[in-house]
Amino acid sequence: MQHIDVKAILERTVSMTYGDLVTRPTGKAVRGGIEAALQETDGEQVAVIDFGTVRLLDYSCADEVVGKLLLEHGRARYFLLQGVTASHCEAIEPVLERHGLAAVARDREGRVRVLGHVPAGAREALSFLTVGSEEWHDPHLPEETAHEVLEFLRRQRGTAAAEPVPPPAAE
Amino acid sequence: MTRVVDVPSHFDDRSFEQFANACGNFTGDRLLFDAHATQWASPFGLVSLLAAGQWAAEHGPERPLLTAPSDRDVAHYWARAGFFTHAADWFELHGKVPRVAATHSSDVLLEITPVRGSDDVHTVVESIQERSAAILAELGLEATAAMGFAMALSEACQNIVEHAGTSGWVAVQTYHWRRRLGRRVVVIGVADAGVGFRRSLEATQADRFGDRWSDASALEAALFHGASRFRDPGRGQGLGGIARYVNRWSGKLAVRSGTARIAIVPQWDDDQPLTDGLATFPGSQVLMIVPAQEAK
Secondary structure, three states: OEEEEHHHHHHHHOOOOOOOEOOHHHHHHHHHHHHHHHOOOOOOOEEEEEOOOOOOEOHHHHHHHHHHHHHHHOOOOEEEEEEEOHHHHHHHHHHHHHHOOEEEEEEOOOOEEEEEOOOHHHHHHHHHHHOOHHHOOOOOOOHHHHHHHHHHHHHOOOOOOOOOOOOOOOO | OEEEEEOOOEEOOOOHHHHHHHHOOOOOOEEEEEOOOOOEEOHHHHHHHHHHHHHHHHHOOOOOEEEOOOOHHHHHHHHHOOHHHHHOOOOEEEOOOOOOOOOOOOOEEEEEEEEOOHHHHHHHHHHHHHOHHHHHHHHOOOHHHHHHHHHHHHHHHHHHHHHHOOOEEEEEEEEEEOOOOOEEEEEEEEEEOOOHHHHHHHHHHHHHHHHHOOHHHHHHHHHHOOOOOOOOOOOOOHHHHHHHHHHHOOOEEEEEEEOEEEEEOOOOOOOOOEEOOOOOEEEEEEEEEEEOOOOO
């Protein structure tokens, strides 16, 4: 995994005095810093974009840092948004929805959730995958829904399948 | 010729139309903004008065005149809020202008602050977050709400930077609305004397609306459809984000631009959601009111 500390990039690329990710120019500069860091490693590693020490993230900055980053690189790289707070999610979620994107985020307590544009069945399946084993339960997805979920995950690079998932066989 | 524009005795968003009507079309005469009888002004009133002064100075025959409130306490409050510091750039000041610096008082969460570029937005957000503990205590909000407040404020200020084509001002203050609401509120006023929503959005949106294109439809497009002057699909989320925030916390959002005004009206208020055909006023003026949460 490649760990990218967003606050450190903010300090390096914009200002040592700013503690918040606000405004588009700031977001654009930070995204540039993240993209430079991404070039240092191969595309197979998961890039962990760490918001753990970021206080505030507004919509404009979320669009520049997360939205445009995933639009540009989301097909070629795996990303995890790390250390996000509830207020970060409030900015990130509508940005992802607007672009038709989804991302996996882990909060500061280690809880994992999927943000953005995710069909209900896929959200349920992803929740099933991310809870601890002692909490596992059978999501009881109908076969057709399961197929839709797998196809969605394939499109989102959530699975390693390179080919479209075949539809369920007619009985 | 000098034409007198009376500043309302209680100058806030509700008396703003009286002020806009008095301003007329701003052109021709030198304007004298007469605030000598003004007893009270909200952040919205003060930043709007600065916007009027800027417009008159830039488009009128001469720098406009402004008579300061004759009430000593009112004039001192305006000075502490930073009004005269900024007003001196645009008005020829008359009357007794107190020589006191802008200072922080407990009910002023943000003194009148100019917004000229992204750096100013950072300053506003830093400043408001330093006082976020006060906001939380005042309004009984949870920490997420205080963050959301700073986000909404950031987007409102960026609206000036991105769309006005000129600078603007922001101010934030708390009040106890005993009669109107029976609760404390935070009131945010943001104003500029820029191009306004209709002109800002014209190039990308006017064709979609055809004959319906107006100040009102421009405000509708920006607030409810996330329209932006940029063709980038990620743009235009700021006002929508502010709207979500005020909806969630039973707040109010009103945006006035040109001859129209659009509002998200909470249950505790009786404002009109959309008003058209108002007196022309330059730029854009944004009002946000976030009330204290009722005890559960």
